[in-house]
Amino acid sequence: MTDFFQMVVSGIAVGSTxxxxxxxxxxxxxxxEVPNFAQGEMALISSFFAMMLLTSFNYNIYLAFSLAFVFAxxxxxxxxxxxxxxAKEPNVLGMIxxxxxxxxxxxxxxxxxxGAEQKTMPFPIDPYESLFIGDLFLKKLDxxxxxxxxxxxxxxxLFFRFSKLGLAMKATQQNSVAARIVGVRTNRIMMTTWGISxxxxxxxxxLISPTIMHPYMMWDPxxxxxxxxxxxxxxxxxxxxxxxxxxxxxxxxxxxxISIEFKTVVAFVIIVAxxxxxxxxxxxxxxxxxx
Amino acid sequence: xKKRVMLLVVVxxxxxxxxxxxxxxxxxxxxxxxxxxxxxxxQTGPAAAWGSVARGTGAYFQWINDNGGIHGRKIVYHMFDDxxxxxxxxxxxxxxxxxxxxxxxxxxxxxxxxxxxxxxxAQNNVPWVGxxxxxxxxxxxxxxxxxxxxxxxxxEAKALVKYAVEKMGKKKVAVAYLNDEYGKNGLRGAQEExxxxxxxxxxxxxxxxxxxxxxxxVMKLKQSDADMVLLWTTVTxxxxxxxxxxxxxxxxxxxxxxxxxxxPLMMSITKGAWEGVVCATFxxxxxxxxxxxxxxxxxxxxxxxxxxxxxxxFYYAGILFVEPMIExxxxxxxxxxxxxxxxxxxxxxxxxxxxxxVNFKPFDKNDMYSRQGASQTFIxxxxxxxxxxxxxxxxxxx
Amino acid sequence: MEPAFFRVDALSISxxxxxxxxxxxxxxxxxxxxxxxxxxxxGKTTLFNCISGLYQPGKGDMVFKGRSIKHKKSDAVxxxxxxxxxxxxxxxxxxxxxxxxxxxxxxxxxxxxxKGMTMWGKSSFAGKEEILHxxxxxxxxxxxxxxxxxxxxxxxxxxxxxxxIELGRALALEPDxxxxxxxxxxxxxxxxxxxxxxxxDIQDELKISILLIEHDMKMVMDISDRVMAINFGKLITIGxxxxxxTNAQVLKAYIGEGE
Numbered sequence: 035m036t037d038f039f040q041m042v043v044s045g046i047a048v049g050s051t052x053x054x055x056x057x058x059x060x061x062x063x064x065x066x067e068v069p070n071f072a073q074g075e076m077a078l079i080s081s082f083f084a085m086m087l088l089t090s091f092n093y094n095i096y097l098a099f100s101l102a103f104v105f106a107x108x109x110x111x112x113x114x115x116x117x118x119x120x121a122k123e124p125n126v127l128g129m130i131x132x133x134x135x136x137x138x139x140x141x142x143x144x145x146x147x148x149g150a151e152q153k154t155m156p157f158p159i160d161p162y163e164s165l166f167i168g169d170l171f172l173k174k175l176d177x178x179x180x181x182x183x184x185x186x187x188x189x190x191x192l193f194f195r196f197s198k199l200g201l202a203m204k205a206t207q208q209n210s211v212a213a214r215i216v217g218v219r220t221n222r223i224m225m226t227t228w229g230i231s232x233x234x235x236x237x238x239x240x241l242i243s244p245t246i247m248h249p250y251m252m253w254d255p256x257x258x259x260x261x262x263x264x265x266x267x268x269x270x271x272x273x274x275x276x277x278x279x280x281x282x283x284x285x286x287x288x289x290x291x292i293s294i295e296f297k298t299v300v301a302f303v304i305i306v307a308x309x310x311x312x313x314x315x316x317x318x319x320x321x322x323x324x325x
Numbered sequence: 326x327k328k329r330v331m332l333l334v335v336v337x338x339x340x341x342x343x344x345x346x347x348x349x350x351x352x353x354x355x356x357x358x359x360x361x362x363x364x365x366x367x368q369t370g371p372a373a374a375w376g377s378v379a380r381g382t383g384a385y386f387q388w389i390n391d392n393g394g395i396h397g398r399k400i401v402y403h404m405f406d407d408x409x410x411x412x413x414x415x416x417x418x419x420x421x422x423x424x425x426x427x428x429x430x431x432x433x434x435x436x437x438x439x440x441x442x443x444x445x446x447a448q449n450n451v452p453w454v455g456x457x458x459x460x461x462x463x464x465x466x467x468x469x470x471x472x473x474x475x476x477x478x479x480x481e482a483k484a485l486v487k488y489a490v491e492k493m494g495k496k497k498v499a500v501a502y503l504n505d506e507y508g509k510n511g512l513r514g515a516q517e518e519x520x521x522x523x524x525x526x527x528x529x530x531x532x533x534x535x536x537x538x539x540x541x542x543v544m545k546l547k548q549s550d551a552d553m554v555l556l557w558t559t560v561t562x563x564x565x566x567x568x569x570x571x572x573x574x575x576x577x578x579x580x581x582x583x584x585x586x587x588x589p590l591m592m593s594i595t596k597g598a599w600e601g602v603v604c605a606t607f608x609x610x611x612x613x614x615x616x617x618x619x620x621x622x623x624x625x626x627x628x629x630x631x632x633x634x635x636x637x638x639f640y641y642a643g644i645l646f647v648e649p650m651i652e653x654x655x656x657x658x659x660x661x662x663x664x665x666x667x668x669x670x671x672x673x674x675x676x677x678x679x680x681x682x683v684n685f686k687p688f689d690k691n692d693m694y695s696r697q698g699a700s701q702t703f704i705x706x707x708x709x710x711x712x713x714x715x716x717x718x719x720x721x722x723x
Numbered sequence: 724m725e726p727a728f729f730r731v732d733a734l735s736i737s738x739x740x741x742x743x744x745x746x747x748x749x750x751x752x753x754x755x756x757x758x759x760x761x762x763x764x765x766g767k768t769t770l771f772n773c774i775s776g777l778y779q780p781g782k783g784d785m786v787f788k789g790r791s792i793k794h795k796k797s798d799a800v801x802x803x804x805x806x807x808x809x810x811x812x813x814x815x816x817x818x819x820x821x822x823x824x825x826x827x828x829x830x831x832x833x834x835x836x837x838k839g840m841t842m843w844g845k846s847s848f849a850g851k852e853e854i855l856h857x858x859x860x861x862x863x864x865x866x867x868x869x870x871x872x873x874x875x876x877x878x879x880x881x882x883x884x885x886x887x888i889e890l891g892r893a894l895a896l897e898p899d900x901x902x903x904x905x906x907x908x909x910x911x912x913x914x915x916x917x918x919x920x921x922x923x924d925i926q927d928e929l930k931i932s933i934l935l936i937e938h939d940m941k942m943v944m945d946i947s948d949r950v951m952a953i954n955f956g957k958l959i960t961i962g963x964x965x966x967x968x969t970n971a972q973v974l975k976a977y978i979g980e981g982e
Contacts, residue, residue: 213815285538
């Protein structure tokens, strides 16, 4: 029985990372209506930026991480302003291709500049030290990730729910012409949301980096985060989070009890199943359009 | 009319003249001044830790060229990044072989990547020396053009398991392996050796190259209550398994194949958890005073290596696996053909470079040791500062 | 002399080779209902799109309360106090009626990013703001009799109701100038009667000036203070309803249409 709880606990631990990536994707989707496939790499370059400050310039860790967050936010705003906004006649497919292009450019840049070998990120907590609750173990880093994810979720929730930004974001996504007609500064909203999303992604990246740090480190979390966002309904922030934790737990239980080879596949099978039965996602509100 | 005939004659002559080098070329990939040698390498991607092999070869070739080359010829080195992706390996090899024309291929990291091009090279009779992987597939069955220098993975696995059972008294052995040919080679070797001792594996956990959350895998290993875990995975996975096991308070004896024997790297990425891990290895230790190590470190690494490069086992593996090729090229002399090259390769006996002793024989399709040049390994253990402690001397693993 | 409430000077815009508007000019007085009529394709909606910043005109100018709005984008135009409804309805289809109308309050919401997080109870700054906006939205819902569809997704509602909601959203902006693009399209006689009353109320009680595009001649003549007729992007005439109704060119353009 302990094994079962251990698997659930491990699932929650990994789910926090998926949740952060899922949140980041949903934030952008809520305004630009495009899944941002460059999400992982934006977090990647911010993490490597922090590593560079720590190792080459010997900044102290709190300063380096803070600057990395600033870097991430600026990067997000910049990409929206300089790249996405410039697309003429954007349709969703075109925008997706643009984000994939950005992803490749950043990945290539990071591989070239920092080398593709695995690196180490200096971090105050040893990634392999753990706490023990009875027979269950929990890596200290996982606890930190969980707490960070939770805090970030609460902040984002307050931010979007009670500020006019939340409603304005929804409006921008659903009908940008109508949004502008009522005075919503849609350009500024897009830019801000890209900045916020990049920041959330950077938090995920920095928390992954102590265990594993090389140019491909964000691929798996990003894919799972995207899966979680899809499951949650692509426009629902709490939906993405719940789906992410569900995904982590199911993955771990499946790997533990059924088959470890197909552990990753099960995530995608679930998505297909969810989309078959509840196409708008588990948590999106659905209506029947009147014809 | 006369003008047109003149034009036709001039154009034909020009065409014939341009063909001349090809018409008079002695061998593909060889001119009077150049020998073209190629290598595929994971410069990016999940296996990038082994990208330094090809860079080591490059530095070595530069050193040879600066010291007179080989019988007046300089080596032109064609290295390309295949990202540990067999499809890319095939594409790159074909392009270089049919475009530039490669005389022979050196090293090349990866079992699956090498397998993708093995038959193509055999069909075109292009020599390939020193694959940087110890797979049985290179010599089972042996091929005339393919000379293996990396001791077999099967053999390494057997040596490690034997040491664990006989010298360390381990009884419950689990294997964590990458789910491809490379990993399966190790699994097979372990299973065979255990069987010879009347034992079986207590767990066999497979990993996919893209897996990043390894908690379930480590849990399975822990559940099996293994007292020795044999790792046959990528560097990244090996590090994560050892680290996560430490976090889970699971402390078996970890052992690994030579691909994870770069102790300074492993210690750094596991934040010290790699201490005590036992590995097989294919080459002399990096900080030993073995003469060839000292020589290459000084003359090749210090002069030609890039600033961020490290003198580690993967780097000089790029020298180790290609040394026999250079030896044979020198012995052939100025009249260089592939046939003569293969003949000289077969004559190599008792060659000791940076690694195990290398011996080849004339080609015999029923004898894999006509093309498996090295069959020795020795076992080392990782110490606190990333140094290695020799647990055995070179031993045969036939 | 006091600047005109809203003035358009020699406005021209072309798409490709086609001159959609050519030299359109008129002045509007504060508090009046000014109608624009013309056959389909005359350029009426194009004129509205220029005013509300969706198109950038090639030549000419538009001056609202003494300030040029020629180069302003839609959101800037809205902030100046000009609201608009669309011929083909541009609502937020995945929101309900209340939320759609609430978005009309956007430019009046002072609660920015951080103050929003401080909505602790009714008496805080953000709390009071929220109550104020809700009140205004409820008033509009009452005014337009939309109570029973208040919480329904607008995408599921009939066309006529959607048009009303769009009108409600425009009113929530508290504009000085309201652009109505065919507010009565698709309505039956009874609904049209209601709309006429509402438009009059908007003028009299809410003191909003209205620029109106409408095909129903009877309605136009009934409620307008002045009328402008255009055809093929060019101005035909401006005058009182009676004057325009009997204008020879207007009649020629309209043979067979209207009542």
